[in-house]
Amino acid sequence: MELRTGQDHLMSDQLRMGIVGAGIMGRGNALALSGERDVVVTAVTSRTRDAAQSLAAAQKTPARVAENLDDLLAADDVDAVVLTTPDHLHGDMMVRAAEAGKHILVEKPFTTSVEEADRAVAAIRSAGVVAMCLFNHRWVPAYAQAKELVADLGAAVVGYARKDDTIYVPTKMLSWADKTTCAWFLSSHDIDLMNWLIDDRVVRVYATARYGRLCDLGVDTPDAIQIQAEYSGGATATFESAWIYPETFPTMVDSYVTLACEQGVVQIDRQKENVVLATEKAYAYPRNLLQRVMHGIPAGAYRDAIRHFVDCCLTGAQPLITVESSRDVTAVLEAAHESIRTRQPMDVR
Structure with missing residues (x-):
């Protein structure tokens, strides 16, 4: 070989x-x-x-x-x-x-x-x-199936994706949260997915950010970011990211994607992944699609x-994911952060 x-x-x-x-x-x-x-x-x-x-x-x-x-x-x-x-x-x-x-x-x-x-x-x-x-995420079965399904639904019209974390992530899990944002850390996944589903590039964005809770805790990064994106073919999409959910939320990540096309719509809600766990201390939806060990062997989309x-x-x-397509995700996020700074719409390079 x-x-x-x-x-x-x-x-x-x-x-x-x-x-x-x-x-x-x-x-x-x-x-x-x-x-x-x-x-x-x-x-x-x-x-x-x-x-x-x-x-x-x-x-x-x-x-x-x-x-x-x-x-x-x-x-x-x-x-x-x-x-x-x-x-x-x-x-x-x-x-x-x-x-x-x-x-x-x-x-x-x-x-x-x-x-x-x-x-x-x-x-x-x-x-x-x-x-x-x-x-x-391109290897999560629901997303891979959605990619096949949207091929028969006509032109993309409007998409929405959120990926929100509990506050545990920027305050306890990451020691470098102040050097990134929830959009870089979370929406990068969703932008790659939406670009792939629509098979198009984002050309223009407008983004807003909310600062407050995390800054008060000494972590200099936004609590939440929302990005409005326009694709070259006319479709639009909203990307939401936040990482201030309470730690009592039943999953560390709240993830949802929908894409409406001219002849149909697909929705993927990953808050629950087929398992519910209730103990004396908490009610939870254990994650299993990305990373798991099954019968002693690593498995899952990761x-x-x-x-x-x-x-x-x-x-x-x-690879299925080209470095050029990953570069385009960076370009969307860079433009979004510049839009937050200037409070103006920005073209994507």
Whole structure:
């Protein structure tokens, strides 16, 4: 089986992965990779050595700890990297990884500026490596089915997507919430989905933000953002994100998508995922579509998306999610944040 690494070709039946970042998403990626027989995690690096050592030791074949990103990228036993660092660090890391000839799986969002996105796309295409942003929602069965269904519903007219988190996420789960926003963190998923469902690009946005609760708690980021988007073909969509739901809400994420077309409408409500749990302490809807371990084996849309990336690396196929489409998501969000700042509609680059 032929594995392309930059300008070289390596005959291999196994993909050797390096993980950059040993936080929640680094551990999630490692768990998904652990069930793949043709993947081995060979190196881990993170901001703190203790976290990297813990994740490295937990692999089915213990991985080594790389001192930093440059050390990991220089390694001969790393074919591909998964970047699970905070949002604002993705761009430069992708450029460096591409220049080192490594395949790239990057957590969403692709980058937090169009300039960085364009640099990353150029470096990736120049190096000839496989790269994909982990917009794993495209592998949620309901969304994948919706993509097939809207093909028979005529032209898209109006869409709406919300992804709202409990306040636990910006105050306890993320140590870097003040360096991003709920739109970068949450709406990036929904913009990728809506662009895919409509099969079109956003050309103009108007966005508003509400500040208050989180700032009062010492986290300098908006409580909520709403984006009005206009597509080149005339469709419109609203993207809502917030992360101040009370922690008593039965799910950490409240997620809903609808798209009305000229000849029909599709709706996907993911608040409940077929399981209800009631205990003496809480009433909850456990999440199971993105990440789960079933009979000891990692499963779900998160694993399926990573499996797709692995297959592309091992065969040279292009991923379902192109880096150009992920760049377009960044462009929508950059324009939205500029609209918030200027209080004016903005064209999308």
